Amino acid sequence: MMFHRFSLAAPLILLAALATTSNAVACPFCNAVSQTLRQEMEVMDAVVIATAMQSDATRNKETGEILMKIDVVLKGDDLLKVGSEVKAVYYGEVKVGRRFMLSGVDPPDLQWSCLPINERSEKYIIAVTKLDDDPLERLRFFYDYLEDKDSMLARDTYDEFAIAPYSAIKELAPEMDHDQLVKWLQEPEMSTDRKRLYLTMLGVCGSKKDLPMLETLMTSTQKSTRGGLDALIACYLTLAGEQGLPLVNKLFLANKKAPYADTYAAIMAVRFHGTEGEVIARSALVESLHHVLDRADLADLVIPDLARWKDWSQIERLKNLFINADEDNNWVRVPVVNYLRACPLPAAAEAMKELEKLDPESVRRANTFFAIPVPAKDTGSSSSSVRRKATRKYAALPIVRDHQDPGSAKTGTLTASVSPVVPSFPPQLASDVSSSNPWTLLHVLAMALAALMIAQFLLLTGGAVVKQA
Known part of the structure; x- marks a missing residue:
């Protein structure tokens, strides 16, 4: 009987964990x-x-x-x-x-x-x-153990910073040792995960004086130096502002020879600034993402961002991407359809009719597996800042390729999936799903777990009835 109790409790525990994680x-x-x-x-x-x-x-x-x-x-x-x-x-x-x-x-x-x-x-x-529940107070305590000689304490402290709210990290900025962070970042043996953390911290406590060092790291050809490239680019843009976009475009977004992993890292950095970076206007960020549309094999990575940020200037360009897609990059068609579904302009509706005649299956797939993408709300604070709402969620998830190797352009079969699995992907962005869309991952899992518990209950009570009979 104890076995049955645990069987019913396990889904509840998992659901509670998912709910907690999704809100972080x-x-x-x-x-x-x-x-x-x-x-x-x-x-x-x-x-x-x-x-x-x-x-x-x-x-x-x-x-x-x-x-x-x-x-x-x-x-x-x-x-x-x-x-x-x-x-x-x-x-x-x-x-x-x-x-x-x-x-x-x-x-x-x-x-x-x-x-x-x-x-x-x-x-x-x-x-x-004995620590206070306040995230900032906790970080103040853990800060002194970041590179502790006791590996257990150093590891635990890193994990505490990794799960801490970004807002708390920003509040800690005046108390950070800037020069120490720079020193750690220049250590060749520093692990990539810690580099990401220290770059995030440098982004909130650094200044334009750090830009030459960051540019050197971004242009380096040594893998160890460019570890955590997504955080490196995001840090650079945080300190450089909109003036830093031309270099990022040149190196990673407009550069057709840039490796897939490098371009993906730059996209993640731009996406971060469009959601919680607060220093660059989305109107400037989408112009950088436009460069990726010239790379047909990667265009699907940024189309959902254009829809979320209400950039409706690319209707004709995306329509042509759909029309010119072949068997090597036809995964781009569903994101294009989702973009057109979200766009309120008459030109989008006209383009949709044209594309449905060309490939009704892609249009059907988009309508079947995806809710209509809901653009992100305007930040409202200023035209040059982008404030992320904690409750704002992603509107659309693209049909994407199965990239076995982040550094490879190898493509696989068409699959209804979220974006490619890359270790540098910010966890909270992965759960950005439209708040008006009931079919978020958490809701689907909740319904599946509820169905499982009901099935187990019926099985157990049914079994008891049979025994009594």
Whole structure:
């Protein structure tokens, strides 16, 4: 019977996690490597600091259990007390007196997971449990551990910044060490994920004096130097403003020889500035995206952006893209149809009639699988700023190619899918779906999970009826 309880609970847990994730507006170019210690402790029934009372020589070698004494109760003081003894499974090397953070679930017979800690990490963990709920206050604490010598603390801190609201990162700008960020960015061994974070941070605390360095990084031919290119371009545009667009166009958007991954990174940077960058007008950003329309194999990547940002100047150009598409790039046709469906101008309706005669299947596919794209609301703050609304969502998702290698122009079969999977894709932008469209990924999953739970309930109750009969 316990099995059935978990079977019904699992979809609810997954749905709750999806709902929480979908509402997060996190660091735009950072991807958390793992769950943070703070997040882990939040979902546990009990968290304690304990000391091993056995060594490898005296513990239960068959089960791996170690007897431990609880020294500090961080969570779950209604379940256990300081001085209590518990048994936890740990297969690593252990000596009497070694300290652990134990995380327990399923009371009253708690099942423990073990994390070895030292004196420094113990102080860190205890401090984390006392942090304020305010994201800015949390970042102030974690900032000092970004490049900590203890790899566990450095990793946990990076993940905390990766999930932090971008607004909190901007608020932290006056307290950032600009010169230290620049130094970290110039370290050849710095990992790409951390470069993305530090570039995002430099974008909010830097100045035009940083532009020569950023230009050097963008034009470098060394892969290690150009790691996190999407965040690098976004940082450059944040500091350069609209005056930085010509160089980005020249290097990545108008340059037909630019590798796919480089152009895609530039598109993501432009997309960021069109949603929450707040420094460049969308009217200037769409002009940069127009260059990508000259590359028939990549045009579908930017057509949805033009529709979202209400750039209706490309009707004739997109109609020609549709007409001239061949078997190597016919995936562009559905995004074109979606653009025309969103456009309120009579010319779009006329173009749609013409294209439907040419390829009724593409028009049918667009109407079947996609809601009418809803343009993003005007920011209203100023003509030269672009303010992202936290509730604004994407209007259209294109039919795209299956790019196995981000650096390759290889195409695959036509598939109803979201944009190509590239590690640098900002997570929150992936969930940008029109608020007027009920068929968002979250809603579809919610309905599927609800159907699953109903089916399980009927199966269980039906089985019970049969047994009673």
